[in-house]
Amino acid sequence: MKQRPAMGSCYLRSQEGSRRPDARYTHQHQREGTLLKPSKIPDWLKPRIVPLWNRSYHATVAAQVYLDALVRGRVEHCSVCGRVAPILLRRDVIPPRLVEMWGLPPDLVDLVAQRESCECARCGAKLRARQLARALLQTFPSGFSGDQHRGSIRDWVAQEDIRTLRIAEINRIDGLHTMLFEHPRLVYSEFLEGVEPGHARNGTRCENLMNLTYNDASFDLVLTSETLEHLPDLSVGLSEIHRVLVPGGYHLFTVPLRPDVHSTYPRARLGEDGVMIPLVQPVIRHPGGDIGYPVFTEFGADLPDLLRAAGFEVTLFEANPNMKTFGQVFVTRKRELPEESPPGPIPGTPPTEGVA
Numbered sequence: 454m455k456q457r458p459a460m461g462s463c464y465l466r467s468q469e470g471s472r473r474p475d476a477r478y479t480h481q482h483q484r485e486g487t488l489l490k491p492s493k494i495p496d497w498l499k500p501r502i503v504p505l506w507n508r509s510y511h512a513t514v515a516a517q518v519y520l521d522a523l524v525r526g527r528v529e530h531c532s533v534c535g536r537v538a539p540i541l542l543r544r545d546v547i548p549p550r551l552v553e554m555w556g557l558p559p560d561l562v563d564l565v566a567q568r569e570s571c572e573c574a575r576c577g578a579k580l581r582a583r584q585l586a587r588a589l590l591q592t593f594p595s596g597f598s599g600d601q602h603r604g605s606i607r608d609w610v611a612q613e614d615i616r617t618l619r620i621a622e623i624n625r626i627d628g629l630h631t632m633l634f635e636h637p638r639l640v641y642s643e644f645l646e647g648v649e650p651g652h653a654r655n656g657t658r659c660e661n662l663m664n665l666t667y668n669d670a671s672f673d674l675v676l677t678s679e680t681l682e683h684l685p686d687l688s689v690g691l692s693e694i695h696r697v698l699v700p701g702g703y704h705l706f707t708v709p710l711r712p713d714v715h716s717t718y719p720r721a722r723l724g725e726d727g728v729m730i731p732l733v734q735p736v737i738r739h740p741g742g743d744i745g746y747p748v749f750t751e752f753g754a755d756l757p758d759l760l761r762a763a764g765f766e767v768t769l770f771e772a773n774p775n776m777k778t779f780g781q782v783f784v785t786r787k788r789e790l791p792e793e794s795p796p797g798p799i800p801g802t803p804p805t806e807g808v809a
């Protein structure tokens with residue numbers, strides 16, 4: 454999931470230049486009587502007081518989260534920046550609307566919140582990024598950085614043998630991108646509306662994972678995180694990744710995979726006119742539930758089988774066994790031997806109900 458706004462937070466929208474009172478409060482603050490009624494604030498004062506209010510609110514929350522990490526002993530080595538830091542858990546990071554639309558039970562909400570927060574206080578890498586980093590260090594060990602408990606991506610990208618790798622980061626991986634960007638052979642791309650794939654806007658290359666412009670066997674390593682679920686056709690995307698990898702090359706990725714979904718199924722597909730056709734209701738978008746990128750594929754426990762059928766060897770990296778399936782990083786490797794038959798389309802039909 455991409456970076457999301459902190460929904461449910463008690464912040465005021467300043468609406469500078471607007472005379473329309475616009476404020477957002479939580480019920481908690483209403484109960485506690487800390488309500489700052491916008492109607493009671495003179496219009497001329499709002500542009501000054503609202504930013505102050507918001508800053509103090511966010512500072513208070515940040516201090517609470519930081520103290521909570523220290524009190525509970527959540528201090529650990531970060532596999533991205535290599536420093537020992539408090540791990541900041543924000544339980545409200547998952548928008549309630551997404552929880553409602555996706556039908557997540559409370560225990561899964563907690564797991565997703567851990568995965569999408571638990572940020573390193575030093576570099577900001579969330580747990581998902583740090584797990585991907587650990588999987589990367591284990592898959593491509595180099596010197597002491599091969600020890601996933603001591604190494605870091607900061608050190609990893611400086612190793613001579615690692616700097617020869619050809620790496621594609623397809624869509625920015627928040628928390629990991631800044632360190633990866635130090636790698637001299639990293640090719641980073643985003644899907645940019647209105648930009649021809651292979652071209653750039655403001656220095657950022659556009660690529661469509663359904664039709665990459667890279668040559669065959671261009672990369673030793675492809676990295677994606679929370680991207681595959683947004684592809685209109687999963688089999689085409691996997692086939693493209695398979696094509697651009699060298700034999701023996703790796704694709705490391707994460708996807709949201711609910712442990713209570715047994716079989717992967719499409720939630721939607723694209724019509725010939727390019728318009729999304731929902732196959733399962735509701736249409737879910739990330740990060741907000743009904744705001745963001747539409748989810749085309751709901752992943753299930755059979756995903757490793759689908760990856761093998763697409764021509765990959767599959768290893769699951771589970772940095773934290775308590776995280777169940779939400780903690781997984783998929784480490785897949787393009788088979789070295791020529792395929793006896795090319796990877797075919799991935800079977801899958803939507804179930805009659807939303808969740809298998």
Ligand SMILES: [Zn+2]
Nearest residue numbers: 531534573576
């Ligand atoms: Zn860090």
